[in-house]
Amino acid sequence: DTGVSQDPRHKITKRGQNVTFRCDPISEHNRLYWYRQTLGQGPEFLTYFQNEAQLEKSRLLSDRFSAERPKGSFSTLEIQRTEQGDSAMYLCASSLGFSPLHFGNGTRLTVT
Amino acid sequence: DAKTTQPPSMDCAEGRAANLPCNHSTISGNEYVYWYRQIHSQGPQYIIHGLKNNETNEMASLIITEDRKSSTLILPHATLRDTAVYYCIVRLVNTGTASKLTFGTGTRLQVTL
Numbered sequence: 001d002t003g004v005s006q007d008p009r010h011k012i013t014k015r016g017q018n019v020t021f022r023c024d025p026i027s028e029h030n031r032l033y034w035y036r037q038t039l040g041q042g043p044e045f046l047t048y049f050q051n052e053a054q055l056e057k058s059r060l061l062s063d064r065f066s067a068e069r070p071k072g073s074f075s076t077l078e079i080q081r082t083e084q085g086d087s088a089m090y091l092c093a094s095s096l097g098f099s100p101l102h103f104g105n106g107t108r109l110t111v112t
Numbered sequence: 113d114a115k116t117t118q119p120p121s122m123d124c125a126e127g128r129a130a131n132l133p134c135n136h137s138t139i140s141g142n143e144y145v146y147w148y149r150q151i152h153s154q155g156p157q158y159i160i161h162g163l164k165n166n167e168t169n170e171m172a173s174l175i176i177t178e179d180r181k182s183s184t185l186i187l188p189h190a191t192l193r194d195t196a197v198y199y200c201i202v203r204l205v206n207t208g209t210a211s212k213l214t215f216g217t218g219t220r221l222q223v224t225l
Contacts, residue, residue, distance in 0.1 A: 004155070033212060042199060042215030043156065056210045091155050093213075098205045100146065101213055103155030 002026075004104035006092050012110045013082055020078045021107045025094030032075050033101060034067055035091040036060065043091055049075060082111045116200045121220040124194075130187040132219050134200030137181045144203050145176060146213065147185045149196040156199065156215075159185065190223045197221075 005024040013019050025032050030051050035043035046065070048056045051072035061067075064082075069075040079086055089108050093101040117135040124130040136145065144163050148156040160167055160174045162183075167174045173186040187194055199218040205211050 031211075033210075035215075040217075042197075042217055043213075045210075045212045045214065048210040048212060056212070093155075098211055100158040100161060102158060105153075105155045 004092055004094055004102055006090075006104035006107050008107055009105065010108045010110075012112065015082060015084060015111055017082055018078065018080045019082060019109065020076055021090055021092075021109075023075045023077070023092030023094075023104060025074070025092070026096075026102055029094035029096045029102075030072065031095045031097070031101075032069055033093040033095075034075070034077050035093065035103075037089040037091060037106070038087075046077075079109075082109075084111050087111045115214075116202060116216055118198075118200050118216065118219045120217065121222070123222050123224060124187075124190045126191055126223055126225055127189055130185075130190040130194065130221060130223070132185040132187075132198050132200075132221065133182065134184070135182045136200070136202050139180050139202050140204075142204060142206055144205055145174065145180075145183050146201045146203050147172070147174065148199045148201065148213070148215075149194075150199070150218070151193075151196045159198075161203070190221075192223050192225070195221060195223045 007022045032049040034046040037043040049069040064080045067077045089106040091106045093103040095101045146161040147159040150156045162174045176183045197218040
């Protein structure tokens with residue numbers, strides 16, 4: 001058990017570019033969550049997968065955001081046409097059923 | 113999900129017990145109390161959770177009042193490495209829902225020498 005892994009740890013991009021983040025959950029965890037955290041705030045829920053099915057999306061997840069979890073293993077979060085307001089820490093978490101969520105250390109995105 | 117209320121900040125001397133309070137007066141019967149902490153530049157770390165009984169693990173103790181409207185997280189012997197933001201969260205555990213965690217702004221605990 002190596003924990004939840006996120007890649008990259010840091011990403012700097014120019015406004016208007018597309019970015020993609022990857023999350024590898026704890027093996028055999030069927031639930032996967034994406035959160036976003038801005039400075040001084042707690043993490044905010046973005047979306048949730050159970051196996052490969054995306055079952056809930058927050059209103060924070062605009063049309064420029066898309067998440068996938070093919071084959072119910074790793075997940076990707078893509079942001080198209082990035083804006084400065086997208087600058088944040090993007091956190092991934094996984095759980096087995098209703099067990100506690102385990103978080104990765106996040107991807108810090110800076111949009112210049 | 114029910115909301116929680118926590119003090120924005122607390123101080124604790126190293127070696128002393130840190131008692132972090134949380135109010136969750138609108139908690140419902142199928143909502144658990146969870147505690148997480150977040151050390152700077154890291155993801156939130158799970159500490160402990162409970163429904164109505166007090167719980168203890170290697171990290172902390174959780175005391176939930178009988179009416180379940182408030183709880184206290186106890187770090188028995190705080191160290192400098194316990195300096196972090198502590199989040200108290202009520203989590204709906206129900207089949208067919210995301211059972212997601214809804215974070216507030218937490219309590220910033222500063223452990224000092």
